[in-house]
Amino acid sequence: MFFPRDTASFLNVIEANKGIIYKVANAYCRDNENRKDLIQEIILQLWLAFPKYNGQFMITTWMYRIALNVSISFYRKETTRDKLNQPLSADILSLVTDDQPLEQDSELAVLYRFIRELKELDRALILLYLEERSQQQIAEIIGITSSNVSTRLSRIKEQLRQKFATLKNL
Amino acid sequence: MEDSELVALWRSFDKRLHDSLILNRQNAAAITLIRIKSLLGSMAPMKIFIIAASLMWATFLSIVLYRTYSFASPFFWISIFIHVVTITVVIGIYIYQVVLIYQTDISEPLFKTQYRLARLKSSTLLIARLMFLHAPVWSTFSISERMFENPFWLMIQLSITTIFVILAIWFFVNINYENRSKKWFRYIFRGKEWDPVIQSMEMLKEIEEYQSDDRYR
Incomplete structure (x- = not known):
């Protein structure tokens, strides 16, 4: 399956599979604030890798690979906030009952x-x-x-x- | 709790999550506007800079060695030669790390990506071991032949160099994963720049366990 490489298509893929991102981040990061950063980092890395997705595997396989690889290796609380020049003030993924x-x-x-x-x-x-x-x-x-x-x-x-x-x- | 109960519990969580998880499209869209290299890609420029600087240093010292071959003190010449050889090996390790960075693709299977990353990070420890190993040259390069005429200075020099050699060999041999919990190891390799290196060694062990499972199948 092939996806157009525009922002709207990317957001649709994220919307359809947002549970994957949340559950992976939750398994590797217990702290609420760090988890928000991790979710942001996973979505950023998915976006950077999105143009290279070639449909060889299911989109969920591709998403799990990136989400898990980012969660295991890349995420460092101390550096993540510095790397993003424009840290986002609000959450990307949130629960209706966040409290x-x-x-x-x-x-x-x-x-x-x-x-x-x-x-x-x-x-x-x-x-x-x-x-x-x-x-x-x-x-x-x-x-x-x-x-x-x-x-x-x-x-x-x-x-x-x-x-x-x-x-x-x- | 049985397997089926675990899966049922997860399924109910999944359903509730599906109903209550909201994607903030505006914020997600803002991420797509951020101009940033991939995390791995951002590691490469610093390593390439170190390679370039080390190459220039090694070239400069090689020219010094070539020009001073006929008249330099053998202590100076051999010490600097050992230093150049060590720096060359370290450059080789940095080149290997840059190759690993460009080979790594985070959309590849976990095992492949994590193995490359763990090799990348743990090779930093080899650089530290080599730096310790060649430390004695800093105690020998300034020895002059006149020193041999004075037994007092000779004894001091010999003592210092012997201590350096013993410590260098000891550190080279003992800096390894098995000693990661020892007090001296934690003292030297502490801080946020070394923690990922130690974690990567643990990851390599975990990967080796998986590999051995596959091998004996």
């Missing part, structure tokens, strides 16, 4: 906490699993074999199961 984050729900908050405790690549894997992406798509995003995805996911799910079990027994 009440959605993950206040206790089980979801615990799940997010456990996800944030995982190693960075493992975190990406479980996030994609929870997003119900196929093993093939996860393999394309991460860059490992499908069988490795399966093995790794089993281990991570086991870790999560044990953490929930420990929490229940407290």
